[in-house]
Amino acid sequence: MKFGLLGTGPWAASTHGPALATHKDAQLTGVWGRRPEAARALADELGTRPYDDVDALLSDCDAVAVALPPDVQAPLAVRAAGAGCHLLLDKPVATTPEAARQVSDAVRAAGVASVVFFTLRFSGPTASWIEEQAGIEGWLTGRADWLSPVFGGGDSPYTASPWRRERGALWDVGPHALSVLLPVLGDVDDLEDVRAARGAGDTVHVVLRHERGASSTCTLSHSMPPAASGVSAELRGSAGTARLPERDESPVDAFARAVDALDESARTGRAHPCDVRFAQRVTEILAQVESALG
Template identity: 65%
Template sequence: MRIGLLGTGPWARRTHGPALAAHPSVELAGVWGRRPEAARDLADTLGTRAHDDVDALLDDCDAVAIALPPDVQAPLAVRAAGAGKHLLLDKPIATSVEGARELVDAVTAAGVASVVYFTLRFTDGPARWVAEQQAADGWWTGDARWLSSIFAGGDSPYAASPWRHDRGALWDVGPHALSMLLPVLGDVADLDAVRGQAGPGDTVQFLLRHTSGAVSTVSTSHTVPEAAAEVLAEVRGEAGVSRMPAWHGNDPQLPFANAVDALLRAVDGEPHACDVRFGARVTEILAAVEASLPAKSPRGESA
């Protein structure tokens, strides 16, 4: 399959581009970016060619992988779907409910395949954990914590990301938390009942009630002290306590290659659970959390 890459930032350079270039069932058809010079540099590194025009790249490929901020990604993905291209999307697919639903409509109308790259759902240990917990019944509660210090002096390559600073950890790592809890505990039963609270920095904690009857809490932050950083997901119920195996994200190319495999299978008629519809539901839930947060004063304190 010929796949074009949209985006030239750290995620495209560290993960999407190298994984696509190395995949045995993929031809990396080219690169497009908002900065042509960055697209040319990345294309040279990956052994492909840069495209100055999105439509020119769409003409040369069967699918696109997108490594762009969510609200840049969404309209470009709509455009690609309209051109009949399959989609390998990043999370969140959009930060507005309207943008997410427009993308779902475009994918449905075009009949193209879609996979959203929720990293842990394509990482062997965590993905296996989700499947095992789905097979068990009687879960009462869940808890997920995605807490990092990348805005508090960490050396992450994503610390300078404008959209992450603008929307915070809720939108960046909240999707990871939901991708672990929703398949096990069920969909959120009532968006109007979602409740969130803001903490220091970009910290947000929220409470969900699921269709299974279980409740869960999710904590997200990119501004905790380094000693307090943690990635955790667990569920509790009749089977006891089950915790997601430790994940450190040291090799992002391998799970992305698994996501590429999932897209190839989806094109052949085997849809993946992490498709654009699931991505849109995640956007709806996070938007409900954001809407439930108390208003902040000009100093950033809760009113």
């Protein structure tokens, strides 16, 4: 599968690009970015070709991997689907339900495959844990907390990210929390029942009720001091207590599995659980959380 990489920021340079450049079943055709000089530098680093014209790259590819802010990603995803490219997108797919729906509609109309890179769903230990818990009945409560130091004094390449500063942890790591809870507990039963409250900095607390009768909470923050940061999830029910294992592999390895998943979906025509329709629902839930915050 011939891939075009859209984006030149830290995530593209550290994860998407290296995974595509070294994947045995993928060919990195070229790189496009909003800053041509950055595209040239990253393409040179990855041993591929820079493109000044995004449509030229789309015409040379079977698929695109997108590492761009969500509100830039969504219209480009629609454009790429219209050009017949399969989509390997990042979360969140968009920050408005309307934009997310446009991406889903474009994928359906074009008949292309889609996978959205929710990291925990493609990292070996966590993906296996989520699949195992989804097969167990009787969960009553769940929680998923993602507490990062991006704005809390940590040494992060994403501290200066304009879209993260504007939208906060809710939109950046909220999708990760939902990607753990929804497959196990089911969809959110009624969006009107979503409750949320603000904490320090960009911290957000969320309460959800799921269609299978369970409830869950999420705490999301980029404002934690490094010593207080961490990612955790826990389920409690008739089976006892289950806790999310720690990730012990590189995001590059997880992204390589997402490439595999897109390839399989394109070959078989079977939708992946983390396709754009799932990502659309995540956007709808996060938009309701934002509305509940007032």
